[in-house]
Amino acid sequence: MQLSTLCLGLLLAEPMTGYALKGKVIGTLGHFQHASFGALYPALGSLEAGRFVTSDRSGSTGLGKRLYAITESGRGEFTERLAEVSAAENFRSDFLSALYFADQLALDDIERLIDERLANHRAERRRLLALPIASMTEGQRFTVRYALSMRNAAIEFLHGEGRASVAVIRHERY
Amino acid sequence: MQLSTLCLGLLLAEPMTGYALKGKVIGTLGHFQHASFGALYPALGSLEAGRFVTSDRSGSTGLGKRLYAITESGRGEFTERLAEVSAAENFRSDFLSALYFADQLALDDIERLIDERLANHRAERRRLLALPIASMTEGQRFTVRYALSMRNAAIEFLHGEGRASVAVIRHERY
DNA sequence: GGAGACATGTAAGTGGTTACATGATTTC
DNA sequence: GAAATCATGTAACCACTTACATGTCTCC
Numbered sequence A, B: 001m002q003l004s005t006l007c008l009g010l011l012l013a014e015p016m017t018g019y020a021l022k023g024k025v026i027g028t029l030g031h032f033q034h035a036s037f038g039a040l041y042p043a044l045g046s047l048e049a050g051r052f053v054t055s056d057r058s059g060s061t062g063l064g065k066r067l068y069a070i071t072e073s074g075r076g077e078f079t080e081r082l083a084e085v086s087a088a089e090n091f092r093s094d095f096l097s098a099l100y101f102a103d104q105l106a107l108d109d110i111e112r113l114i115d116e117r118l119a120n121h122r123a124e125r126r127r128l129l130a131l132p133i134a135s136m137t138e139g140q141r142f143t144v145r146y147a148l149s150m151r152n153a154a155i156e157f158l159h160g161e162g163r164a165s166v167a168v169i170r171h172e173r174y
Numbered sequence C: 001g002g003a004g005a006c007a008t009g010t011a012a013g014t015g016g017t018t019a020c021a022t023g024a025t026t027t028c
Numbered sequence D: 001g002a003a004a005t006c007a008t009g010t011a012a013c014c015a016c017t018t019a020c021a022t023g024t025c026t027c028c
Helices: A003-011 A018-028 A037-049 A072-084 A094-100 A107-129 A138-173 B003-011 B018-028 B037-049 B072-084 B094-100 B107-129 B138-173
Strands: A053-057 A066-070 A089-093 B053-057 B066-070 B089-093
Touching (some): A003 A018, A003 A053, A003 A066, A003 A072, A003 B094, A018 A066, A089 B094, A138 B094, A138 B138, B003 B037, B037 B053, B089 B094, B094 B107, B107 B138
Antiparallel strands (some): A053 A066, A089 B089
């Protein structure tokens, strides 16, 4: 799903600045989407060009704060785009790519990679657990629980089999 | 990890055509990487320009079959690139993006999305289970088991909580 | 000689990222 | 008045994807 579609959906709830929009994406959709300013502002610009959002500039000097609001046509566009999304997931892992070539890697590097990945998963699990579940819609809670169950599976795997695998590789080598 | 790095690693084992390289990526790294010809041939071209691979054209007429082989400098380059990879994973999900906005979606669409995702996970699990585990290195087996444990977690979640969530949404609406 | 797999490539476009540049507002 | 956070934007680049165009080899 494109960032612009995400913006449309988020603006359904209330008008927001681009900056706030980025915070929302990172904060509440961060477990399956990303956003950078370099992508966000151009996206908002083209959304405005298509009259799917309007923007209200409060300050008049230079770059003022800009409040984006969705239009009627924007609502229609969002509904249309949402109905078209597939159930696809896009997973790319440098971690697994490296481990695939584990036989070319030093044991230290393999262990470092696994520990790093484990730390990342745990940090993300903490973040997910700290989310304000109570104030979310059921759909939003669903995404959090889904992400959580994936993280848990990954942590469990890496903690158990991951270390076992390193032992096998060590044994193969010496 | 870039496609060109992957190619380098795969060519370590034996010289191959671009076509075979793509088959390898899709077949044995498909659970965490992608490859299209439009990306592959330019990548091989720049690898050759950097003298990291050589190519041997067998047929002389037009576009002949081209066997790519890694050079000594290519081996060095691969080792260097491999040592630099981080444990990062890049996960983007249109599925979760849509579910995040479940309150804007018809119940039928929600169910369709979950069923589709479930079918995808199961198909991928079957594919992973059919892989020739015995002839793989321990690192390669590791990536398969990791992917498998993630798929299993997703299937279990969607099969159980997924349906429960739909029931909650249905209940909220009527 | 037709079908289907094998095989190579290009061009245009996409949806970003990274780095940079700037300025406003709040808090101590 | 310094530092941090809030805020907007551009330019260059990147690693792809999609669609297209072409041709070969093998098997029936």
